[in-house]
Amino acid sequence: MWFSGTFRPIDGLPTGSVETVTLAVYHDRESVDSLWQETQSVVVRADGRYDVLLGSTTTEGLPLDLFATGEPRWLGVRFNRNGESELPRVQLTSVPYALKAADAATLGGRPASDYALATATGASDARIAGTEDTAVSGPTAVLTGTTNFIAKYVDTVNVGNSAIYETGGNVGIGTTAPLDVTHVRFTNTVGSATGLAVQNLGNTAASYSGMLFYDQNGALGQFQGFNNITHEYRINNIASGGSINFMLGSSSKFLVAPSGNIGIGVVPGATEKLRVAGNVVVDGNIGAKYQDVAEWVETDVALESGTVVIVDPARPNRVMRSQRAYDTRVAGAVSAQPGLVLGEQSEGKATVAQSGRVRVKVDATYGAIRIGDLLVTSPTSGFAMRSRPIQVGGKAIHRPGTLLGKALEPLPAGKGEILVLLTLQ
DSSP: OEEEEEOOOTTOOOOOEEEEEEEEEESSTTOSSOSEEEEEEEEEOTTSEEEEETTTTSSSOSOGGGTTTOOOEEEEEEEOSTTOOOOOOEEEOOOTTGGGGGGGGEETTEEGGGGOOOOOTTOOOTTTTTOOOOOOOOOOOOOOOOTTEEEEESSSSOEEEEEEEEETTEEEESOSSOSSSEEEOOOOOTTOOOSOOOOOOOOSTTOEEEEEEEOTTSOEEEEEEEETTTOOEEEEEOOTTOOGGGGGTTOOSEEEOTTSOEEESSOOOSSOSEEESSOOOOSSOOOOSSOEEEEEEEESSOOOTTOEEEEOSSSTTEEEEOOSTTOTTEEEEEOSSOSEEESOOOTTEEEEEEEEEEEEEEEGGGSOBOTTOEEEEOSSTTOEEEOOOEEETTEEEOOTTOOOEEESSOBOSSEEEEEEEEEOO
């Protein structure tokens, strides 16, 4: 039974595509339970019109007993799209004698071939006189193709092979040896595509292009794609019972901003290349271009990189520029570019390095600095100097608790910055 109608989706997206539709026959206009239903794919033209053949999903077609009682029947059509409900039902009416049309080509319910007379050899009956035995063959194939290729119209009248190949339940596009349920193969040439195109024509902040993944029970489990407006890329795991509306929230597990900055469980920062919400466990090595470990610490004033700092004796959890020689409160030096920085950045803080290699302000006025010399705070504010050992029990030792680190570069005279291996002790 052919049926034609018009489909206007509630989301306003253009038609002209293949849609999945559920067709159901009911006892009346208001019935909840259907007498029969099927689901099939239909082509919706650009003007919204579509044609569908009811019963085409089975070899038996529509059951005749649906209409045997002569009672009215109503057809319900529902397009299986997000938010779509069943269209207003249409009453099915019959053409006179339509259900008897199939019997018109039969005699007593049997086809005419059942009554064909066998040819009698040598018979003299006038009804068969002058005839010869004729071999009856089946219909000649008029369409040619290649086994396992899905056919297509190569022009307006002829059918040939498409690029789609099916074997053993696996479908290949561009390949005759599909490696999985769906396998797309594309020749890599200059200017070639990737083999898969996804486009969402939405033009709002809630429009995303990408792929949805469902579990074995049909529940939405994950989305991978990007926002049409910001072009941020995200991977979202969706909780059981969740819906596509998750994309409007902040449930992204992996998000890449247009700048290239990455956020895991959190929106990426404007300056950090990677921001992670929660704990991070590293089984391998962490490689960094710079060679010191620093921490964000509050300071009394803004401090230049390389400045030697001490623990502020007047205020807790704060550092200040060093002021005197051999200060046991030495806390490190301000790092310009730490290899690893701890704590949270904020106004009024400086990155204070306590270990690793960092450039430090030194003053050689108190003695030339050689490679390997131990350094301590100096009378020059914010500068280090060479440590001079003292004699204790006949042994030369350096004052405990005052050492900043070891010089990795020399400074024969004056003031400057040298590379220092920080070893606070």
